[in-house]
Amino acid sequence: MTTTPTLDTTALAVWMDKAGLPGSGGPMECSFISGGSQNEIFEIRRGDLRAALRKPPQGAPAARDEGILREWRIIHALKGTDVPHTEAIGMCTDASVLGRPFYLMGFVDGWSPVGGKGWPSPFDQDLAARPGLAEQLVEGVVLLGSVDWQQRGLGDLGRPEGFHDRQVPRWTAFFDRIKGRELPGYEEATRWLAERRPLDFVPGIMHGDYQFANVMFHHGAPARLAAIVDWEMGTVGDPKLDLGWLMHSWPEDTAAHGKEGYVDLTGMPGRTALVEYYAERSGRQVDDMDYYQVLAKWKLAIVLERGYQRAGDNPTLQSFGSLVLELMAGAAELAATSDYRGNR
Known part of the structure; x- marks a missing residue:
């Protein structure tokens, strides 16, 4: 049986507060979005903040940590460009917080072309x-x-x-x-x-x-x-x-x-x-x-x-x-x- 990944939201909240990120001191809601052998993605809600947290799974090879840092560098560098990208909110390289390095990015209010049952309206008919x-x-x-x-x-x-x-x-x-x-x-x-x-x-x-x-x-x-x-x-x-x-x-x-x-x-x-x-x-x-x-x-x-x-x-x-x-x-x-x- 596959166990749904979870996060230590208490440790995450402490780190966010120290980093001065939005939602400081408020209650946190966390839900798993996707992931498995690849990077895990969680939705984080805290105050007015709605973000996605991305990190390697606990058992992933150490090289995956370098990949997370690489991803962060790219989305951070894209700030202010015309390239559509997620907002870079915060990066944590300290594995003691959640077990692996991770970053927070803006939550995208949109849809993905995969994982659903075909194109959404109006692209399904038009x-x-x-x-x-x-x-x-x-x-x-x-x-x-x-x-x-x-x-x-x-x-x-x-x-x-x-x-x-x-x-x-x-x-x-x-x-x-x-x-x-x-x-x-x-x-x-x-x-x-x-x-x-x-x-x-x-x-x-x-x-x-x-x-x-x-x-x-x-x-x-x-x-x-x-x-x-x-x-x-x-x-x-x-x-x-x-x-x-x-x-x-x-x-x-x-x-x-x-x-x-x-x-x-x-x-x-x-x-x-x-x-x-x-x-x-x-x-x-x-x-x-x-x-x-x-x-x-x-x-x-x-x-x-x-x-x-x-x-x-x-x-x-x-x-x-x-x-x-x-x-x-x-x-x-x-x-x-x-x-x-x-x-x-």
């Missing part, structure tokens, strides 16, 4: 309102790429120099460590990526797992992005890889294939139209998008293969097995049919 959902999602990538990350104090968050030179060596080494089976198409996609680079590279903040699952929208139409969330893979790298990550499985014909993913894309623009939307909004060229989409498919296949190799009797991780094969085959197929040269 197909004419759905293009805005996709365009706002792409707009998030545009806005991230426009942030002056050095001015925001993120100069040491990642290593943008040589970012693309490291991708193939890093992930092939990772795959060699976890390899448990052959992945058809792996050699072909790896060779193609090793021989190519983007036409240009403008470093910026990248989310690392940018998709509908990691954003929230304001209620009602027209579609408006409320916040980009779950920054545990965030870094300073190439924001265009976020676009590639988003577009690599996006159908060209959403009328025919829009229901095949984890959210229904019916009524939304196709892949080419959204890539062109990004180009128009960002002013960036997109002639090298095949490179980013091959890289995204190839990298995601390797990441998910690790989960599959560790699946045991976990049905979710077991389901990664066929998805990995599909992604790697797709990476190899796109590499074989692309006319993108992008030679080093």
Whole structure:
């Protein structure tokens, strides 16, 4: 039986009071929102404060603490930018308070595209309102790429120099460590990526797992992005890889294939139209998008293969097995049919 995680609200209240956070001295309400093996999220209410608390679970690896600090740095740095994000309220690095480092962020009054039973009103019935959902999602990538990350104090968050030179060596080494089976198409996609680079590279903040699952929208139409969330893979790298990550499985014909993913894309623009939307909004060229989409498919296949190799009797991780094969085959197929040269 799974036990719902809890918090020591007395210790949390003491820390909040010492930190001078809103709601000082008042009673606290705490409720668990989500989490498990990944970070736990709780809703905190105290006086006029409504916040979300995010922390690693008690048994998580120590490296997860570094991820929490990384998330905090990013949302704190985004304050005052046009990027929709949660408000950074307070960070606690003292594990003696709640057992692990944690941070408080503003509670988003909005909705998530996943976890429900389809799109909420009016997007469930009004197909004419759905293009805005996709365009706002792409707009998030545009806005991230426009942030002056050095001015925001993120100069040491990642290593943008040589970012693309490291991708193939890093992930092939990772795959060699976890390899448990052959992945058809792996050699072909790896060779193609090793021989190519983007036409240009403008470093910026990248989310690392940018998709509908990691954003929230304001209620009602027209579609408006409320916040980009779950920054545990965030870094300073190439924001265009976020676009590639988003577009690599996006159908060209959403009328025919829009229901095949984890959210229904019916009524939304196709892949080419959204890539062109990004180009128009960002002013960036997109002639090298095949490179980013091959890289995204190839990298995601390797990441998910690790989960599959560790699946045991976990049905979710077991389901990664066929998805990995599909992604790697797709990476190899796109590499074989692309006319993108992008030679080093």
